[in-house]
Amino acid sequence: MNEVVLDARDISRSFMISQGFMRAKRPLHAVNGVNLKLHRGEVLALVGESGCGKTTLAKMLLGLLPPSAGTLELDGQPLASLSHLEVARIVQPIFQDPYSSLNPRKSIGSIITLPLQVQGDKDPASWRQRAEEIMELVGLPRRVYNNFPSQLSGGQRQRVAIARALINRPRVVICDEPTSALDVSVQSQILNLLQDLRQELGLTYLMISHNLAVVEHMATRIAVMYLGRIVEEGEAESVYNSPRHPYTEALLGSVLTPDPSLGVPDTHLGAAYPNPLDMPSGCSFHPRCTKMLPQCAQQAPSPIPTESGHVECSLYEENKGKMRITS
Ligand SMILES: Nc1ncnc2c1ncn2[C@@H]1O[C@H](COP(=O)(O)OP(=O)(O)OP(=O)(O)O)[C@@H](O)[C@H]1O
Numbered sequence: 203m204n205e206v207v208l209d210a211r212d213i214s215r216s217f218m219i220s221q222g223f224m225r226a227k228r229p230l231h232a233v234n235g236v237n238l239k240l241h242r243g244e245v246l247a248l249v250g251e252s253g254c255g256k257t258t259l260a261k262m263l264l265g266l267l268p269p270s271a272g273t274l275e276l277d278g279q280p281l282a283s284l285s286h287l288e289v290a291r292i293v294q295p296i297f298q299d300p301y302s303s304l305n306p307r308k309s310i311g312s313i314i315t316l317p318l319q320v321q322g323d324k325d326p327a328s329w330r331q332r333a334e335e336i337m338e339l340v341g342l343p344r345r346v347y348n349n350f351p352s353q354l355s356g357g358q359r360q361r362v363a364i365a366r367a368l369i370n371r372p373r374v375v376i377c378d379e380p381t382s383a384l385d386v387s388v389q390s391q392i393l394n395l396l397q398d399l400r401q402e403l404g405l406t407y408l409m410i411s412h413n414l415a416v417v418e419h420m421a422t423r424i425a426v427m428y429l430g431r432i433v434e435e436g437e438a439e440s441v442y443n444s445p446r447h448p449y450t451e452a453l454l455g456s457v458l459t460p461d462p463s464l465g466v467p468d469t470h471l472g473a474a475y476p477n478p479l480d481m482p483s484g485c486s487f488h489p490r491c492t493k494m495l496p497q498c499a500q501q502a503p504s505p506i507p508t509e510s511g512h513v514e515c516s517l518y519e520e521n522k523g524k525m526r527i528t529s
Pocket residue numbers: 217219230231232250251252253254255256257258259412478
């Protein structure tokens with residue numbers, strides 16, 4: 203369980219944003235100094251509101267977007283030294299929308315076997331057999347091999363996406379909201395399937411969600427992201443049962459507005475999600491925090507170790523390597 207399969211050290215990614223004609227471009231810090239370790243066999247849930255940087259972080263971990271700063275290692279090797287094909291053999295994504303992530307003109311068989319072709323598998327005669335094996339594992343009947351995505355239900359399409367991701371037996375799977383586009387009745391079936399596959403194939407998951415409840419029964423660890431930073435991280439049970447960061451508490455209470463672009467002030471938190479181009483001074487959460495201290499508007503908190511992770515909040519201070527509440 204202690205083998206590190208993915209290690210992100212202080213990684214950041216910014217985008218230069220133009221705010222209109224004749225105005226200078228400004229950096230938007232989508233991911234801002236994130237440290238994250240994925241240990242073999244664990245399910246790390248990355249949670250946070252829309253726009254906090256989850257997808258940007260996932261794209262960097264998949265080698266699809268280079269970090270502006272920091273280092274990334276996959277299976278002990280610097281990600282920057284690996285080719286796209288090598289990265290794809292180690293880490294694979296499963297996206298949220300099985301309607302748009304599958305090519306409607308390709309048959310299920312060709313969708314599932316495409317990664318074998320891309321990786322230059324030398325034995326095309328075995329592709330169908332390998333596809334059927336993985337179809338059985340994900341609960342898809344063999345008879346759909348020659349069907350097209352439009353002939354399948356949403357749940358079956360997500361099973362196709364899972365089969366495609368797993369056919370080359372990656373070690374890490376990044377699941378980006380894997381059930382949010384599905385009917386509620388199907389969501390738990392897909393989560394249970396992912397859980398079974400993890401055990402059977404020894405997989406490690408990074409599960410991205412804006413909703414802590416969705417990942418509740420799967421996560422072994424939880425990382426809470428806010429405006430590009432991991433503000434709290436730790437063992438799932440500890441984060442659920444005794445959340446330290448006021449933002450984690452708010453997420454657990456599910457009181458956040460789902461779409462920050464709506465600019466709707468959240469009644470519980472008192473203010474809308476900030477514009478990432480105009481980051482608040484000090485602690486970036488302070489304008490919405492119900493427990494704000496006088497220093498929070500000026501001073502960005504440093505990470506403080508907890509029993510199983512860390513929290514970035516001035517309510518706590520480090521005392522001989524342990525955390526205590528600021529007096
Ligand atoms: N290619 C890009 N160019 C400019 N800005 C970007 C780009 N990609 C992301 N951003 C900005 O970076 C910030 C983080 O976006 P990101 O998509 O990573 O967040 P997210 O948490 O995944 O959101 P969602 O849950 O809606 O997918 C947002 O403010 C977004 O507008």
